[in-house]
Amino acid sequence: MASKSLAALTILFGLTGLIAGPSIDEIMVKAHKARTGLRDQIKNAAAMPNPDWAEIQKKTKEFVELAKELVKNDPPMGSKESWEKHCAEYVEIIKVLDEAAAKKDAKAIAEVNKKLGASCKGCHDAHQP
Ligand code: HEC
Numbered sequence: 001m002a003s004k005s006l007a008a009l010t011i012l013f014g015l016t017g018l019i020a021g022p023s024i025d026e027i028m029v030k031a032h033k034a035r036t037g038l039r040d041q042i043k044n045a046a047a048m049p050n051p052d053w054a055e056i057q058k059k060t061k062e063f064v065e066l067a068k069e070l071v072k073n074d075p076p077m078g079s080k081e082s083w084e085k086h087c088a089e090y091v092e093i094i095k096v097l098d099e100a101a102a103k104k105d106a107k108a109i110a111e112v113n114k115k116l117g118a119s120c121k122g123c124h125d126a127h128q129p
Pocket residue numbers: 024025026028029032039070075076086087090116117119120121123124127128129
């Protein structure tokens with residue numbers, strides 16, 4: 001009996017996790033971790049002599065979906081208004097990245113990546129404790 005209710009609880013929390021979506025930390029790691037994060041994967045794949053555009057496009061699409069999840073979290077610090085603004089700007093940058101991938105434009109991808117790299121600090125200063 002005890003193990004059954006434990007299983008039910010596990011399922012319940014699992015579902016809550018699904019509905020709540022990824023946490024800020026989960027998104028940050030999945031998106032920005034060196035080498036294995038989407039950002040570096042896309043950057044490095046696009047810098048190849050013969051980029052696998054289908055694969056890159058799949059990743060930039062995934063990145064857009066992930067970026068959209070960010071605003072669903074409450075910021076650990078700073079106002080909701082500022083958070084929504086920073087999150088919207090973040091999604092816009094990732095969308096430009098996705099457009100560059102759709103055009104198979106490696107140069108544009110490199111440029112957007114610079115912009116993305118410059119965007120971390122503003123949001124962290126305002127919202128990372
Ligand atoms: C729109 C806001 C926003 C942007 C843009 C942003 N971050 Fe973050 N990031 C956060 C917040 C908020 C936290 C703190 C989360 C917490 O402590 O709960 C964080 C935390 C992190 C962490 C720590 C994760 C952990 O497991 O503790 C890393 C690493 C990180 N960000 C990397 C980056 C990099 C690299 C960029 C730019 C390419 C970036 N972030 C852009 C909001 C942002």
